[in-house]
Amino acid sequence: MGDLQSLLDGHGLMLVFLNVLAEQAGLPIPAYPMLFVAGALSMQPNGPSIGTVLFAVIAACLIADTAWYFAGKRLGQPMLRTICRVSISPDTCIRQTQSLYLRVGPRSLIFAKLLPGAGALSTSMAGMTATPFLTFIFYDALGALVWAGAALVAGMVFSDFVDTILAAFSAFGHIALMVVLGAFALFIAWRFWMRWRLLRRSGLIPRMTVMEFEQRRAAGDKPVVVIDVRAHGAAPIERIPGSIVMEIKGPFDTLSGHDASSDFVVYCACPHEMSAAVLAERLRTAGYPNTWALAGGFDEWKRLQGTSGLPTATPDAPQQIIAH
Incomplete structure (x- = not known):
């Protein structure tokens, strides 16, 4: 597989750690492709062990998620508004993640990373709702294990296919890289276009x-x-x-x-x-x-509220709950 194989063999763990850290920090850099490759390489005689890769992934997740946790704890609702503004996920999906955490609690962290746009928001919600830090760390580590384990196992099962892809990258070099970057750019553009359409549509409501x-x-x-x-x-x-x-x-x-x-x-x-x-x-x-x-x-x-001149209504009707 040439130079690409050498790069992955020599710096694979560091690349996995940095890739996961960047994604969990909120950058639009998917980590799953790298985890697929790591899973496939673990099947080779000189490849990294699954345990070592999992340790690197969980460490990266905990570092980024702890930052989101304390940001949510300190900033509260403004933190959520910031996430909504910078996220490429629809605002309604973000709202559903909030609702899920409020209903399920910290246990939702076990599968939050598997949901689009839910990772950073769920960890911020943990801080906002004053979830005990040790409880947060426990469920967040489980979530990182589930999230990374799924990709690593898939890479191990389809290791031959991943090897073929890596060989193609080594053979075609820059062309293959440009194709991947182009596909990623199209994906990001599509997500932003979908959100722009939703914003434009909602803007028609008075x-x-x-x-x-x-x-x-x-x-x-x-x-x-x-x-x-x-x-x-x-x-x-x-x-x-x-x-x-x-x-x-x-x-x-x-x-x-x-x-x-x-x-x-x-x-x-x-x-x-x-x-x-x-x-x-x-x-x-x-x-x-x-x-x-x-x-x-x-x-x-x-x-x-409390601003001079703001009229207030006196009736305080009982709340009604409309079920799902």
């Missing part, structure tokens, strides 16, 4: 400012139905008074008691009001034409 929202509720001229579409779990969280808790893809059965001509305001806690806009679009399609996403979401509403 927004209502917090000031206008509170003015309408205080006036009482027309019923205002407030819907909370944030991720939620067993732990109680602060909500806008009178909110109905609803899943982004949940049924509308509970809304049957409300007049379809009422004003419906949906809020979340994500950039671009993405989750709120997605649910608002569903409501409009289902026959609730007066539906808005709350501009700035819960964070903006919370920030403006």
Whole structure:
């Protein structure tokens, strides 16, 4: 396999460590191809042992994930907004990861790395929810073991195929490298294009400012139905008074008691009001034409509380839970 084989044989563990560290730190550099190769090389007489590779992978994961854990613990919600802005995963997928962690807890770290865009977010959620550090380390290490073990085993099973690919790389050199880089660039461009389409589509949903929202509720001229579409779990969280808790893809059965001509305001806690806009679009399609996403979401509403001149509504209706 020529120079490529020599490089992998001589610096394979370091390459695996740095590749995994970069990916877990949030860079769009997939580590699975390198783990496939490491698994295949472990089948050769002079190849690295699986135990050594796993140690390098788990160490890289724990270093990066510990940084995400303490960033989430220190920064809280702003950290999640930062992840949402830089991630190429759809905002709705990020919201689902939050919801999963709130429901399952640190056990979700065991398989979080197998879900697109869920790794850094899950570890940040562990810090935000004050998961004990030793508990976090235990489940995170298990998650790294499951994540890396799947790729290494696949590399071992298909070692002959991986050897063929490596031989092709050595034979065609720069051409093969350009093909791989081109395919990776196309993949990244496709993911960004998909997110851009979603942002453009959600941007068509009208927004209502917090000031206008509170003015309408205080006036009482027309019923205002407030819907909370944030991720939620067993732990109680602060909500806008009178909110109905609803899943982004949940049924509308509970809304049957409300007049379809009422004003419906949906809020979340994500950039671009993405989750709120997605649910608002569903409501409009289902026959609730007066539906808005709350501009700035819960964070903006919370920030403006106590501001002079901000009207407040007095009713505090009981919350209703709409099941999945």
